[in-house]
Amino acid sequence: MSAVKKPAARAAEAAEIDTAAEIDTVALKSGNLMPVLGLGSWMLTSDTATRVAHALSLGYRLVDTSGDYKTQGGIGKAIRATGMRRDALYIVTKVEEDDDGYDATRKNLDELNLEYADLVLIHRPPERGVGEKIWEGLRRARDEGLARDIGVSSYKVGQIEELARITGETPAVNQIEWTPFGHSLDMLNFCRANQIVVQAWSPLTRGKRLADEKLSALAEKYGKSPAQIILRWDLQHGVVPLPKAQRPDHQRENLDIFDFELDARDMAALDNLNQHFSALEKLDYV
Numbered sequence: 001m002s003a004v005k006k007p008a009a010r011a012a013e014a015a016e017i018d019t020a021a022e023i024d025t026v027a028l029k030s031g032n033l034m035p036v037l038g039l040g041s042w043m044l045t046s047d048t049a050t051r052v053a054h055a056l057s058l059g060y061r062l063v064d065t066s067g068d069y070k071t072q073g074g075i076g077k078a079i080r081a082t083g084m085r086r087d088a089l090y091i092v093t094k095v096e097e098d099d100d101g102y103d104a105t106r107k108n109l110d111e112l113n114l115e116y117a118d119l120v121l122i123h124r125p126p127e128r129g130v131g132e133k134i135w136e137g138l139r140r141a142r143d144e145g146l147a148r149d150i151g152v153s154s155y156k157v158g159q160i161e162e163l164a165r166i167t168g169e170t171p172a173v174n175q176i177e178w179t180p181f182g183h184s185l186d187m188l189n190f191c192r193a194n195q196i197v198v199q200a201w202s203p204l205t206r207g208k209r210l211a212d213e214k215l216s217a218l219a220e221k222y223g224k225s226p227a228q229i230i231l232r233w234d235l236q237h238g239v240v241p242l243p244k245a246q247r248p249d250h251q252r253e254n255l256d257i258f259d260f261e262l263d264a265r266d267m268a269a270l271d272n273l274n275q276h277f278s279a280l281e282k283l284d285y286v
C-alpha cells in the first residue's frame with residue numbers, strides 16, 4: 001500500500017479535536033486518541049518523579065520521554081505514585097537511530113516499568129537510509145502490544161515518503177521542532193493530508209524568543225502569557241505541543257490555554273513570525 005497523499009488531498013481528520021473527552025484529544029489514523037498537549041521531559045532530570053507527579057495532578061495526561069533523557073525511571077515512579085489507571089495516561093518514548101527498534105523499545109519499557117508505550121518514535125532520521133530496519137522493529141513491538149502507535153521525529157517530507165514507499169506505511173506522528181518563529185506550513189499540510197499528527201518539540205523556543213515584541217503584544221491583547229499564546233497557536237493548527245516545565249507555575253500556566261481563541265488575523269500574524277528559527281542549530285526538516 002502506498003499511503004502517501006499530496007497536501008492538496010488534505011484530510012483534516014487527524015487534526016480534529018474531540019472536545020467531549022475530559023482533556024481534549026486528537027485521533028491518530030489508528031483511531032487511538034492522543035491528548036492535544038503534553039509535558040516534555042528533556043532535562044527534567046532533577047526530582048523527576050515529584051515534578052511529573054505534580055504535572056499529572058494538575059491534569060497533564062501525556063508525557064514525552066526518550067531512552068536518552070534519563071527521565072524514564074522517574075516518570076514510571078510518578079505514574080505508580082499517583083495510582084492512575086494506565087489507560088488514562090499517554091506515554092511517548094523514542095529509540096535512537098542506531099538502535100534495534102524492538103530491543104530499544106523493550107529497554108525503554110523496562111525503565112518506565114510499563115507494559116506498553118502509547119507511541120514509540122524513531123528519534124531522528126539515520127545518516128543513511130530512512131530507518132526502515134528500525135521501523136520493522138517498532139512494527140514487531142506494536143504487533144506484540146508493546147507500542148500502540150509508532151512514528152518518527154525530525155523527518156523531512158521526502159524521508160516520510162521514502163519510508164512509506166519501502167514499508168507501505170506512514171508514521172502516526174512526526175515530532176518536529178515547531179514554533180511561530182520556526183515552522184513549515186508545507187510540512188503541516190503534508191502531514192494532515194496523510195493523517196500524520198504533528199507534535200511540537202521545543203515549542204517555547206527553550207525560552208529564547210518569549211520576549212519577542214509582537215508576541216508580547218498579542219499576549220497583552222488576550223490577557224495571556226507569551227508561552228500561552230504560542231501553545232494556543234499550536235492547538236489551533238492541530239499541532240500537539242510538548243512544553244517542558246519543571247516549575248509548578250509554568251506547568252499550570254501551560255495547561256491554561258483552553259479558555260480563549262486566537263482570531264484568524266492573529267493566527268496569521270503568528271504564522272508570519274516565521275524565520276525558520278531553531279533553538280538548536282537549524283530547523284532540520286525544512
Ligand SMILES: NC(=O)c1ccc[n+]([C@@H]2O[C@H](COP(=O)([O-])OP(=O)(O)OC[C@H]3O[C@@H](n4cnc5c(N)ncnc54)[C@H](OP(=O)(O)O)[C@@H]3O)[C@@H](O)[C@H]2O)c1
Nearest residue numbers: 040041042201202203204205206227243244245246247250
Ligand atoms: N524529538 C526530539 O528530537 C526532541 C528534541 C528536543 C525536545 N524534545 C521534546 O520536547 C520537549 C520540549 O522541548 P524543550 O525542553 O527543548 O524546550 P521548551 O519546552 O521549548 O522550553 C523549555 C523551557 O521553557 C521554560 N518554560 C516552560 N513553561 C514556561 C512558561 N509558561 N513561561 C516561561 N518559560 C517557560 C522551562 O522552564 P522550567 O523547566 O524551569 O519550568 C524551560 O526552561 C522536551 O522536553 C522533549 O520532551 C524532543
